[in-house]
Amino acid sequence: MEERAAVAALDGLMERNCSLIQEIEQDLARLSVAMDQNDTEPDTMSFFSFPEQQDIESVDRVVHVLNRTDPISVSLDEVKADQILSLTNNMLLLICSQTPIIKKLYKSYSSEVCLDPETAHPKLIVSSDGDSATYTDTWQQLPDLPGRFDTTLNVISSQGYSFGRHYWEIDVTGKTYWELGVTYPTISRKGTTEDCWLGRGDESWCVEFFDGEYTAWHGGVPHQLPLTKRFCRIGVFCNFPAGLVTFLEADNMTPLFSFCAGTFSDCLHLALCPGHDHNGTNSKPIVICNAASHTSDLGLAPQKSF
Known part of the structure; x- marks a missing residue:
């Protein structure tokens, strides 16, 4: 049951990602057409500024994803770094502590x-x-x-x-x-x-x-x-x-x-x-x-x- 639930969740996530990718590809296609029609350098942001609400939402979603995945936007102070290091060490200790149990199970x-x-x-x-x-x-x-x-x-x-x-x-x-x-x-x-x-x-x-x-x-x-x-x-x-x-x-x-x-x-x-x-x-x-x-x-x- 847990496996089926996990697979269903992954399928839903993949479906949403595919939808987002399709929207990005459509926006890129329109941008490509606009660039072909203009001899001068196009205003990229003005291209994305369509009055349609759907296009505006797509742009917001793309910008949100880019901001979340930009390494430059991630800043860690000393306290956060220590917390992450502590959590990592605790996870490694937990994994090591399970080795005898895993070995006993396999054996x-x-x-x-x-x-x-x-x-x-x-x-x-x-x-x-x-x-x-x-x-x-x-x-x-x-x-x-x-x-x-x-x-x-x-x-x-x-x-x-x-x-x-x-x-x-x-x-x-x-x-x-x-x-x-x-x-x-x-x-x-x-x-x-x-x-x-x-x-x-x-x-x-x-x-x-x-x-x-x-x-x-x-x-x-x-x-x-x-x-x-x-x-x-x-x-x-x-x-x-x-x-x-x-x-x-x-x-x-x-x-x-x-x-x-x-x-x-x-x-x-x-x-x-x-x-x-x-x-x-x-x-x-x-x-x-x-x-x-x-x-x-x-x-x-x-x-x-x-």
């Missing part, structure tokens, strides 16, 4: 997963308990299964989830290149097509870290993130009722990026790419930090992923 949706070695690229070593993947220069002689990635350095979880809310944390400490996210089991596995990469097709959502830059991907569309700090642990949250995929910095629960898919058409698997060696700087494994499994609201679909 309540933790779901255990393990990586499926039958999907791992031959240059990935999956741990025996399926909680980590490490890049190796050696091409392992593994069966060429239909579900195995043969070009991209990907591996996905054995478990797929089809409803509910789910949260995972992935340790990327010491790594300079990685990709992680969620994917449908229908993601392409073979060949050099871009759809095999996480986030490059419509079947997957991911965040990528490469050369100090973070990028969120879905449908082949990159979203550059204004972040430079190298994080150690990334949270991935998917919400089936809301059709939402959210990535967070897991220590302080700082939001990184969210995708609103609307409705998921298939079950979702956790997907990881530890990346290549990256000139010897990316040898660390990518590790799933499994929390205690919850039996409620899991929506587990324990089928094979391909």
Whole structure:
């Protein structure tokens, strides 16, 4: 109900703004015509001084908006500046105080997963308990299964989830290149097509870290993130009722990026790419930090992923 009320309020505001913009465009069009008809410089204010009450009201509204948004018209004395600084600090303290609550909420949706070695690229070593993947220069002689990635350095979880809310944390400490996210089991596995990469097709959502830059991907569309700090642990949250995929910095629960898919058409698997060696700087494994499994609201679909 709150969401519908907020959307209705925004719709009304947008409608009023569109109406104001149309009136401004009409005034500008008339001004342009007047300028074309006069060789001398036109009197702009006299152009706006129409006898019609509607035009006068439009001019007043435009001037009012311009005055409110003019930075020069904003003056802060020392007392006001201190008040704003105090309010800002209090807001930051409030946000920080909520971090443990937010972390507890997300962790309540933790779901255990393990990586499926039958999907791992031959240059990935999956741990025996399926909680980590490490890049190796050696091409392992593994069966060429239909579900195995043969070009991209990907591996996905054995478990797929089809409803509910789910949260995972992935340790990327010491790594300079990685990709992680969620994917449908229908993601392409073979060949050099871009759809095999996480986030490059419509079947997957991911965040990528490469050369100090973070990028969120879905449908082949990159979203550059204004972040430079190298994080150690990334949270991935998917919400089936809301059709939402959210990535967070897991220590302080700082939001990184969210995708609103609307409705998921298939079950979702956790997907990881530890990346290549990256000139010897990316040898660390990518590790799933499994929390205690919850039996409620899991929506587990324990089928094979391909």
